Amino acid sequence: MKSDHELIESINKGQSDAFEVLYYRYRDWAVNLAWRFTGNRNDALDVLQETFTYLLGKFPDFELTASMTTFLYPVIKHISLNIKKKNLRFSSENDISNSEIVDPNTNTNDNISNELAAVLKILPEELREILLMKYIDSMSQEEIAQALDIPLGTVKSRLYRALQILRQDARTRSYFLE
Numbered sequence: 001m002k003s004d005h006e007l008i009e010s011i012n013k014g015q016s017d018a019f020e021v022l023y024y025r026y027r028d029w030a031v032n033l034a035w036r037f038t039g040n041r042n043d044a045l046d047v048l049q050e051t052f053t054y055l056l057g058k059f060p061d062f063e064l065t066a067s068m069t070t071f072l073y074p075v076i077k078h079i080s081l082n083i084k085k086k087n088l089r090f091s092s093e094n095d096i097s098n099s100e101i102v103d104p105n106t107n108t109n110d111n112i113s114n115e116l117a118a119v120l121k122i123l124p125e126e127l128r129e130i131l132l133m134k135y136i137d138s139m140s141q142e143e144i145a146q147a148l149d150i151p152l153g154t155v156k157s158r159l160y161r162a163l164q165i166l167r168q169d170a171r172t173r174s175y176f177l178e
Contacts, residue, residue: 004068012060019059023052026068029137030076036132037080043087047079066146069139073147108121115171122169126164130155 002010002021010018027048030036034047054075064071120128133139133147141159145152166172 005064007064008064012062014060019056022055022068027052027074030067030072033073033076033137034080037077038084038087040087043080043083046083047076050079051076064088067139067143069137070143070147073133073137073139074149119166119169119172123165127158127165130158131162134159 002018004022004025007018008021011022032042032052033049034044034051035041038044038047051072057071120131123131129148130144133144134141139147141152141155145155148155163176167176
């Protein structure tokens with residue numbers, strides 16, 4: 001199995017099948033991330049398409065200086081937020097207030113998942129984002145700092161604050177007990 005850097009080198013040399021391998025390697029992650037930002041599966045699929053169209057436009061001569069997820073994260077976030085903003089302009093207030101985001105990877109009848117989702121909603125966005133990047137996307141603190149273009153110390157302090165909030169909430173406190 002070729003590494004991302006080997007695939008990028010192949011794409012730079014004109015081997016289009018290498019782009020397909022890269023696409024299939026990251027498409028599920030990209031759609032799930034876009035879904036977290038947009039709250040809508042169709043919008044997430046649009047983000048996926050725009051993201052990989054953007055990536056394709058970087059070739060030839062593209063140089064990956066970080067991990068692929070670190071490179072793609074801000075692209076997906078930017079495209080997602082633009083699509084979400086555009087959709088909000090065309091939605092009525094009732095549509096917005098009655099919409100509830102449901103994670104496609106969880107069973108909505110599961111009380112634990114519902115409680116965890118409720119607790120995550122109370123976290124400020126900048127704390128929730130870093131927590132999800134760390135524990136859902138499995139990104140290192142250094143990758144998070146690079147993807148968000150913030151200092152490593154900021155990532156560490158936000159992660160610490162997010163975990164403190166979760167430890168103090170009665171619904172999630174038991175996850176932190178030994």
